[in-house]
Amino acid sequence: MDVKLKLLRFNPETDTEAHFEEYTVEAEPMDRLLDVLHKVKWYQDGTLAMRRSCAHAICGSDAMVINGENALACKVLVKDLAQPITVEPIRGLPVIKDFVVDMEPFFAGYKAVKPWLITDPHEHEPARERIQSPEERAVFDDTTKCILCAACTTSCPIFWSDEGYVGPAAIVNAHRFIFDSRDSGARERLEILSQADGAFKCRTAFNCTAACPRGIKVTKAIQEVKRAALFGTV
Amino acid sequence: MATVEDIYRKHKPRAFKADRRPSRSEVWWWFFMRISGIILVFLVLIHLYVMHLVGEGVERVNFAFVAERWDNVGWKTFDWVLLVLALLHGSNGLRIIIDDYVRRDGVRTAIKGALYAVTTVLMIMGTAVIATFDPSLGS
Ligand code: FES
Numbered sequence: 001m002d003v004k005l006k007l008l009r010f011n012p013e014t015d016t017e018a019h020f021e022e023y024t025v026e027a028e029p030m031d032r033l034l035d036v037l038h039k040v041k042w043y044q045d046g047t048l049a050m051r052r053s054c055a056h057a058i059c060g061s062d063a064m065v066i067n068g069e070n071a072l073a074c075k076v077l078v079k080d081l082a083q084p085i086t087v088e089p090i091r092g093l094p095v096i097k098d099f100v101v102d103m104e105p106f107f108a109g110y111k112a113v114k115p116w117l118i119t120d121p122h123e124h125e126p127a128r129e130r131i132q133s134p135e136e137r138a139v140f141d142d143t144t145k146c147i148l149c150a151a152c153t154t155s156c157p158i159f160w161s162d163e164g165y166v167g168p169a170a171i172v173n174a175h176r177f178i179f180d181s182r183d184s185g186a187r188e189r190l191e192i193l194s195q196a197d198g199a200f201k202c203r204t205a206f207n208c209t210a211a212c213p214r215g216i217k218v219t220k221a222i223q224e225v226k227r228a229a230l231f232g233t234v
Numbered sequence: 235m236a237t238v239e240d241i242y243r244k245h246k247p248r249a250f251k252a253d254r255r256p257s258r259s260e261v262w263w264w265f266f267m268r269i270s271g272i273i274l275v276f277l278v279l280i281h282l283y284v285m286h287l288v289g290e291g292v293e294r295v296n297f298a299f300v301a302e303r304w305d306n307v308g309w310k311t312f313d314w315v316l317l318v319l320a321l322l323h324g325s326n327g328l329r330i331i332i333d334d335y336v337r338r339d340g341v342r343t344a345i346k347g348a349l350y351a352v353t354t355v356l357m358i359m360g361t362a363v364i365a366t367f368d369p370s371l372g373s
Contacts, residue, residue, distance in 0.1 A: 012241055094241050102238060108249035161334050164248035195256035196333070200264040230261055 003027045003036055004084035010095050011047065018095065022084065029079035034062060037073055037087070050099040057213060060149030063090050064099050070151040070211035090154035092163060105163040106150045109170035112192055115177065118185025130182040140179040143172045143221050145214040152208035152218050158201055165201045166193065168208035168218045174199075175221040178234060190229045199225050263326055270323045277316045301369035310364055317360040325353040 003025045010018035025039045034055055041048040050073075052062040057075040064073050065088040067081055078085070093101040146169060153159050153167035174193055178186040193199040199222055208218035228234050286292050303309045328349055336342040 094238075094245050094247055096238060096241060102241070102247065105247040105249040108251070112250050112252045158334060162248065162337070164250055166250040170250070191256050191258075192252045194258045194261045195253050196260045197250050198256075198260070200260045201334075226264070230265055 001027060001029060001078075003031075003078055005036065005040065006084045006086040007037075007040070007048070007098070008086070008088040009048075009098055010089075011097060020086070027078055029077070031078045032074050033066060033076050033078060033081065033085065033087070034072075034074040036078060036085075049097040058147060060147035062099075063149040063151040063154070063213070064088065065090060070155045072149060072151070072213045075213050090150055092154045092156075092160040093150075101154075103150060106153055106167065106169065109153070109166040110148065110173060112166065113170050113174035113177075113189050114185055114192075115173045117177065117180075117183055118188065119182075120184040123184075132181050136181040139181075140176050142216050143176040143179075145216050146172050146176070147214060148173075149213060151211040151213055152216075155207040155211035157205055157207065158203060162197075162201075164197050166198050168202070168222060171199050171202070171222045171225050172216060172218055175225050178225060178228060186228070186234045190225070190232075190234075193225060194229045199229060202226070267323060267326060270319045274316075274319050274323060277312070277319065280312075281316055300367075304364070304367050305369065310367075314361065314364050317364070318357070321353060321357055321360070325349055 005023040005025060006020045007023065008018050009015075009021045023040050023044060025036050025044070027036050027039065032055075034052055037048070037050060041050070050062065050064075052074060053059040054061070055074045057072050060072075062073040063070060065086075066073065066076060067086055070090060073087070087099065089095050089099045089101050093103065093105060095101050148169060150169060152172070153169045156165070156168055159165050159167050171193065174189045177183045178189050202219075202222050204219055204223070206219050208222075209216075209220070212218055285295060304313075329346060332342060332345050332349065336345060
């Protein structure tokens with residue numbers, strides 16, 4: 001079948017503004033959008049810039065605005081998309097070229113919440129693994145699924161207007177450690193997320209939950225973090 | 235050759251930075267908005283009913299009506315609580331919207347300054363009227 005594409009192109013060397021360009025590609029209905037973009041890049045226009053790596057929805061490189069919704073190009077099938085398929089870079093971050101955006105503000109929020117295990121300094125280093133019951137694990141299971149694709153954060157209207165907002169992805173990754181029974185850094189992280197640009201800037205628009213390609217209940221996680229920050233309970 | 239620096243010249247994104255000593259005030263403002271919101275639903279509905287729907291509604295509101303109403307300390311308290319909660323809830327909401335959407339530092343400070351000034355003046359005026367109201371002025 002012929003697939004019609006409308007790609008939002010921007011070349012900083014020649015363009016002052018982004019503009020749509022149209023392409024037609026021969027593809028199978030079961031092809032992923034990523035395959036179709038590859039065909040454009042490999043056989044029609046080598047200047048098309050995009051990020052992708054695994055092509056299996058696990059590295060989180062290829063989040064794009066596809067027919068108006070944030071998704072991974074490697075996770076949507078051509079047959080499920082209305083034509084012409086419009087593809088734009090994710091919103092709220094400066095576009096470097098075509099679908100490549102500057103992810104720095106996104107990762108700044110991620111780094112700020114200390115997304116690593118913080119152990120209790122008074123605890124003797126255990127000689128065995130830290131035991132965790134299935135129930136304890138279930139509390140934060142959902143937020144372990146994040147692949148840092150930025151689909152949630154760049155679907156957030158608050159982030160669009162202010163990249164200084166820590167963003168849903170950072171809160172999700174904070175949640176993953178705050179509610180981990182082996183971790184002792186909850187206080188530090190909740191303190192950081194209590195500041196003006198932290199979790200309380202969330203207005204529960206729910207765009208993040210709709211955008212997550214991993215099906216993480218992002219808004220729910222944010223609300224749990226807010227509750228923990230407000231009442232000091234984990 | 236355009237670089238990220240060139241792109242930044244047009245739009246340098248702000249990025250989240252953890253404050254050295256993070257303040258928790260935003261947490262309490264957030265909590266205040268939920269609680270005051272719930273209370274205001276009832277206060278505003280009662281206010282609307284009493285002032286605009288009963289009898290001839292707002293047509294009957296004159297000095298005598300207010301004097302009689304504020305003879306009762308309960309209604310005075312009711313009106314003052316409504317004033318404080320509505321004013322704080324409303325202006326805090328505006329502050330949050332300004333923080334979200336006004337991106338130029340100077341402009342934001344100016345608009346927020348004006349907002350705080352208006353809020354303070356309205357709060358003082360409203361409180362003064364309720365506290366110093368003298369029904370004998372009408373006669
Ligand atoms: S290419 Fe890795 S997530 Fe799509």
